[in-house]
Ligand SMILES: O=C(O)CCC(=O)C(=O)O
């Protein structure tokens with residue numbers, strides 16, 4: 001991009017990428033982060049696809065679930081993520097929930113549960129609801145700039161519409177715009193950042209948040225069971241006021257996808273992250289020394305481990321490095337929900353995962369997400385600060 005004037009990061013971050021694209025502007029130098037664009041050109045050996053896990057089989061009794069638990073554990077040890085496909089959450093009469101997946105429906109297990117007194121009340125994440133989230137996200141970003149600016153964040157703030165705060169010197173900027181919102185606990189919501197338009201945005205996001213709460217309970221329990229731990233152990237570490245934060249990402253088209261990333265390579269500082277993609281691929285996970293594209297499956301959610309699950313599992317589950325590519329042809333939307341232990345709560349490796357064969361590799365940490373952020377801004381991982 002020789003000849004393009006070098007604007008400072010602060011000025012660029014006060015502008016929206018979407019508007020730069022509408023104005024026909026090329027990416028400035030500060031957005032250029034890739035010099036590895038030849039990696040896609042090298043044919044890579046075929047790899048296993050990101051595992052698809054059927055949670056219905058994990059919330060059911062032995063022996064039905066043993067194989068799926070094993071698949072979940074392997075997915076999280078080797079990939080650090082898995083896809084949840086066509087999942088329906090059915091709220092039980094009491095406090096627990098069963099999940100039923102349409103295409104790998106485990107009839108004997110479900111019948112067993114039903115006769116144990118589980119009653120469905122229709123709390124399902126149907127594909128039509130996932131489409132609704134995508135629709136309100138798209139409708140929000142496609143509004144005129146003035147409307148979105150009503151919910152704008154300051155350059156150095158986190159919450160609201162805009163971009164990440166200014167990174168450390170030498171770090172590149174992401175070719176994306178975001179709307180970042182604290183969604184749970186409810187008393188942490190700052191409604192001035194919640195869009196009033198499209199009209200259904202708030203209601204849909206409230207509903208999605210409730211689904212995410214149910215899902216995090218299920219996933220946390222399933223992960224514990226897959227490691228032969230007490231089902232509630234991770235939930236107890238996350239705490240009752242564990243946070244859910246939603247980040248709506250809008251990746252505009254880019255004239256130089258060979259040089260510019262939608263989101264730079266990073267690992268998440270959350271416990272784990274639940275990602276809803278649209279039909280445009282772009283998310284890549286670094287595995288076995290190469291980047292692997294996460295397929296976009298319209299009725300699937302991608303569950304990606306963050307550093308704090310790696311700590312809680314004493315390094316057994318991996319928090320994968322991932323990034324988002326840009327495309328010159330299509331814009332892309334995703335919604336990432338970060339599930340993070342409650343503020344001020346100490347977390348650490350589960351005792352059941354520390355033994356002679358597997359000595360403790362991480363110590364207890366508190367408010368790790370803040371430390372993670374400082375390193376993230378320097379383009380570094382933070383996990384070493386938790387090492388013993
Ligand atoms: O857009 C995506 O698919 C991934 C987003 C992501 O990794 C993040 O927001 O941390």
Ligand SMILES: [Fe+2]
Pocket residue numbers: 266267268273322
């Ligand atoms: Fe991420």
